[in-house]
Amino acid sequence: MRLTSFSDYALRMLMFAASSGETSFTIEAASRSFGVSRTHLNKVANTLTRGGFLTAIRGRSGGLVLARPAETIRIGDVVRLTEPDFAVVECFATGNQCVLTRACKLSGMLGEAIASFLSTLDRYTLADIVLAPTAFAAFLPDAPPRARRPYRRKTETKLDARDTAPVSPETAS
Secondary structure (H helix, E strand, O other): OOOOHHHHHHHHHHHHHHHOOOOOEOHHHHHHHHOOOHHHHHHHHHHHHHOOOEEEEOOOOOEEEEOOOHHHOEHHHHHHHHOOOOOOOHHHOOOOOOOOOOOOOHHHHHHHHHHHHHHHHHOOEHHHHOOOHHHHHHHOOOOOOOOOOOOOOOOOOEEOOOOOOEEOOOOOO
């Protein structure tokens, strides 16, 4: 069983929120801490907010906070929300084309394994996995610096008649 990166980031974001206590955090701060794009974390935060795990605070000093105490957020519930499906084999997926489906015993065994996996995750809450706020700075790599566009002055560019290289207005006469 392998979780998607979406679930991984959702769990990280909830751990980050729990370590922040009642202080809100921004997606930008989480993005820097995890080295993950803000756009992707926006989607994760949106899902967690709609799922009732995070609350979004609007305004200049807004951000995200846990919607309820960490002790009440079960890890299994988060994974169920963020995983698109648990189709570990074709017969679990929509549009199953497997010719063995009617007689196969594998699906029952794998269904039991998935139920056991989720049952194990249900025994743990966010409070069980929360880290100290300093742990994020100590263990997570710094995000690479954002590539910034170089500043370009808006000037007219003229072509020199002798060659096709652009000439700036200061050097043109």
